[in-house]
Amino acid sequence: MQNLFSQLIRDEAGFIVSAELVLVATIAVLSMVVGLSEVANAINQELNDVANAFGAINQSFSYQGMQGCNGNNSAGSSYNDCVDSCDMNSIVGSGAQGEGNGSGMGY
Numbered sequence: 741m742q743n744l745f746s747q748l749i750r751d752e753a754g755f756i757v758s759a760e761l762v763l764v765a766t767i768a769v770l771s772m773v774v775g776l777s778e779v780a781n782a783i784n785q786e787l788n789d790v791a792n793a794f795g796a797i798n799q800s801f802s803y804q805g806m807q808g809c810n811g812n813n814s815a816g817s818s819y820n821d822c823v824d825s826c827d828m829n830s831i832v833g834s835g836a837q838g839e840g841n842g843s844g845m846g847y
Contacts, residue, residue, distance in 0.1 A: 802818035 800818075800820045803816055805814055805816035807813040
């Protein structure tokens with residue numbers, strides 16, 4: 741039993757493989773973080789485009805009144821869509837402000 745324990749302590753055959761796996765896993769996780777950040781930005785831009793498309797829809801409508809026999813008639817109606825304050829907005833990320841004059845340049 742002591743011989744088996746001493747062999748396990750001196751065995752370093754798996755050290756290289758595990759170090760390589762740690763390195764590959766670290767690079768994979770960092771790549772996923774950068775990739776998912778870009779995916780999040782792309783999704784925000786597409787949802788902003790969808791919101792702008794909905795804001796650009798003209799919802800105005802009108803119809804003429806009708807008049808028929810025997811005094812049957814209906815009045816017309818209309819609705820005009822006004823521009824909302826948040827129509828056609830854009831999402832802009834706020835960058836970090838540098839110290840100093842507030843220009844974001846850091847000097």
